[in-house]
Amino acid sequence: MLTKRIIPCLDVTLNEAGGTVVKGIEFTDLKKAGDPVELAKRYNEQGADELVFLDITASHEGRGTMVNVIERTADEVFIPLTVGGGINSIEDIRQVLRAGADKVSINTAAVKDPDLIRRSSQVFGSQCIVTAIDCKRNLDVANNPDKTVLDLEDSTPAWYEVVIYGGRKPTGIDAVQWAKKVEELGSGEILLTSMDRDGTHDGFDIPITRKLSEELGIPVIASGGVGNPQHIYEGFIKGKADAALAASIFHFGEYTVQDVKAYLRERSIPVRL
Amino acid sequence: MKDIVIIDYGIGNLRSVYKGLEHTGASVSITGDPEKILAADGVILPGVGAFADAMKNIEDLKGVLAECADSGKPMLGICLGEQILMDRSEEGRPTSGLGLIHGNVLRFPPSRLKIPHIGWNSIQITQEHPLLVDIPDGSYVYFVHSYYVDTTQENILAACEYGVTFAAAVVNGPGNVMGTQFHPEKSGDIGLKILHNFVKMC
Numbered sequence: 001m002l003t004k005r006i007i008p009c010l011d012v013t014l015n016e017a018g019g020t021v022v023k024g025i026e027f028t029d030l031k032k033a034g035d036p037v038e039l040a041k042r043y044n045e046q047g048a049d050e051l052v053f054l055d056i057t058a059s060h061e062g063r064g065t066m067v068n069v070i071e072r073t074a075d076e077v078f079i080p081l082t083v084g085g086g087i088n089s090i091e092d093i094r095q096v097l098r099a100g101a102d103k104v105s106i107n108t109a110a111v112k113d114p115d116l117i118r119r120s121s122q123v124f125g126s127q128c129i130v131t132a133i134d135c136k137r138n139l140d141v142a143n144n145p146d147k148t149v150l151d152l153e154d155s156t157p158a159w160y161e162v163v164i165y166g167g168r169k170p171t172g173i174d175a176v177q178w179a180k181k182v183e184e185l186g187s188g189e190i191l192l193t194s195m196d197r198d199g200t201h202d203g204f205d206i207p208i209t210r211k212l213s214e215e216l217g218i219p220v221i222a223s224g225g226v227g228n229p230q231h232i233y234e235g236f237i238k239g240k241a242d243a244a245l246a247a248s249i250f251h252f253g254e255y256t257v258q259d260v261k262a263y264l265r266e267r268s269i270p271v272r273l
Numbered sequence: 274m275k276d277i278v279i280i281d282y283g284i285g286n287l288r289s290v291y292k293g294l295e296h297t298g299a300s301v302s303i304t305g306d307p308e309k310i311l312a313a314d315g316v317i318l319p320g321v322g323a324f325a326d327a328m329k330n331i332e333d334l335k336g337v338l339a340e341c342a343d344s345g346k347p348m349l350g351i352c353l354g355e356q357i358l359m360d361r362s363e364e365g366r367p368t369s370g371l372g373l374i375h376g377n378v379l380r381f382p383p384s385r386l387k388i389p390h391i392g393w394n395s396i397q398i399t400q401e402h403p404l405l406v407d408i409p410d411g412s413y414v415y416f417v418h419s420y421y422v423d424t425t426q427e428n429i430l431a432a433c434e435y436g437v438t439f440a441a442a443v444v445n446g447p448g449n450v451m452g453t454q455f456h457p458e459k460s461g462d463i464g465l466k467i468l469h470n471f472v473k474m475c
Binding site: 001002003004005044049071074075076078079080097098099100101102124125126127128188189216217218219242243272 | 286288289292293296321322323387388389390391392393394395413415417418419434435456458459460461462464465
């Protein structure tokens with residue numbers, strides 16, 4: 001039986017010395033605290049199903065060191081790796097795939113140039129191309145008749161607006177319509193992050209997660225808001241997600257991937273243990 | 274030391290296959306050179322992307338690969354590399370494959386299941402074979418594909434269930450040409466063990 005995937009996410013950035021570190025990491029027993037490669041190995045040993053590296057350096061010199069991190073990880077960790085952050089062109093994609101990544105996640109660049117999804121999925125195959133959709137609830141339903149209105153937890157109607165540049169810029173684009181469009185263009189998966197939940201530890205944004213999971217024929221990875229294993233369970237049961245991505249609950253050592261999977265298995269969610 | 278060649282005919286992530294094989298202690302090279310392929314102890318056909326593109330890219334090596342197969346050299350196709358070992362695929366415009374294992378490549382039928390089939394799924398081992406020695410029945414391996422191999426029971430080493438039951442691992446009659454729909458190089462310790470088993474056959 002196909003299992004639900006648990007995907008730790010590593011936000012990789014540069015420290016003062018120019019080395020790569022994972023943001024928000026507090027393991028003290030690692031050989032090199034915050035080293036992305038050490039951390040990737042740790043999560044692999046815990047039973048992570050895939051790993052996502054988000055390159056939040058977004059600078060030219062940062063890219064070079066990021067490629068090195070991907071290479072070193074791919075040499076030792078034999079599970080799928082997705083790399084996102086600053087992927088703008090076919091050449092960017094080629095570079096990270098050659099370094100050992102299996103998929104790339106494209107976010108702002110896809111909004112600015114949707115055809116990049118079509119071109120890249122034709123060159124590399126749909127399975128390589130994950131479209132990251134960051135969205136935010138917009139309660140102005142009255143002035144937006146063309147948007148997909150969903151009921152929030154308290155039955156308030158809202159539509160979900162795509163935001164770019166790390167959530168700083170609203171685009172006026174309806175997240176549901178956008179997701180369907182990138183599926184048509186050839187994207188193989190959706191990585192959905194609700195900015196209303198990201199960093200809150202309040203759980204996934206269920207209404208939009210469920211809507212996309214039900215409407216799309218491609219897998220949806222839920223992201224943003226996980227504070228405990230129950231949130232992941234709800235993402236699968238209520239949100240109907242195919243995979244769950246989380247960062248801080250794993251980084252702080254509060255829960256291991258194994259803990260989360262044991263919790264899910266007890267509740268009859270199929271997981272690889 | 275076993276000399277394993279990975280056929281280079283595309284643009285996918287070959288690094289992981291390379292490193293996975295190196296992990297088994299083999300001497301590994303990535304090549305499209307017919308002489309090197311014929312001289313190798315074992316041949317890996319990797320592959321991501323579209324069937325027709327892969328067949329076009331491998332056109333010049335068809336004769337060499339058939340010769341390898343006939344000589345009894347162990348060959349392993351991975352993912353699309355498995356599919357092109359078969360007779361024919363219905364992906365895009367129906368295209369002939371290498372025909373080294375009998376069977377066809379079909380698209381998953383429309384259903385409520387997500388396509389591509391992405392993630393870790395369990396395999397049922399249906400036939401004893403050196404490739405799957407010490408791989409427990411029900412092991413989880415990593416899949417990512419939209420088309421699957423449909424073949425007869427004697428060509429199936431392991432099956433997987435995703436709406437339909439399909440061939441997760443296949444073999445030819447003599448037993449030297451093998452394919453896996455999943456990615457052993459992305460399937461953790463189980464996958465590395467399968468690569469190890471392959472190298473041992475070479």
